[in-house]
């Protein structure tokens with residue numbers, strides 16, 4: 001079962017009435033278990049039935065995978081992992097920067113409240129324990145090792161939702177990126193360019209173009225050419241989706257608690 005198969009059964013109108021914002025993003029998140037069919041309010045019963053028939057009976061795979069990964073990472077040399085991953089290790093605790101926040105992995109698991117998919121991504125990154133540093137060479141998702149098979153999902157689930165958020169309120173969108181540690185980058189033809197590090201060795205280059213009367217805003221999310229050394233492309237797709245979710249959360253936080261502006 002692939003996101004494209006689910007997508008074909010959806011209304012494909014990108015109406016934005018679900019938390020995913022677009023139909024492709026909805027398909028990917030449905031398969032990841034972060035959304036359910038009832039989150040699409042315009043899905044007719046016959047299509048919902050077809051999708052239900054295709055969905056595998058996964059049980060609580062995320063909890064199971066989390067406990068496996070925690071065991072595997074704990075059995076590894078934490079100070080060695082920290083060195084490769086750009087994290088810090090002290091007294092058996094690992095501190096790592098994720099989406100602009102410091103996250104601590106202690107002996108009994110993660111400290112503080114976190115989405116389970118974020119925990120899984122951090123553990124997969126630590127377990128892969130890639131070596132080296134980002135090359136500084138930016139590539140499209142399809143150019144990564146095995147990236148072609150997930151390139152369309154990456155576009156639908158990451159680039160389109162980011163472009164829509166940017167189009168709705170560019171100032172707030174860029175404030176959210178800034179709050180997550182994104183820095184302006186020069187030398188690109190886009191209207192705005194930022195480099196952001198969702199994980200210490202995995203930067204994304206966010207390129208944004210304003211829309212006009214004819215075309216909507218556009219976003220390209222480029223990866224460092226070494227990204228697949230630190231996470232496989234499936235996990236990189238989920239990392240892109242986690243970035244979208246984190247920007248949404250920062251925006252919601254900012255909306256409910258606006259900071260005074262200089263005047």
Ligand code: SF4
Nearest residue numbers: 015016018023026040
């Ligand atoms: S609610 Fe989401 S999945 Fe449903 S049609 Fe609209 S964008 Fe597509």
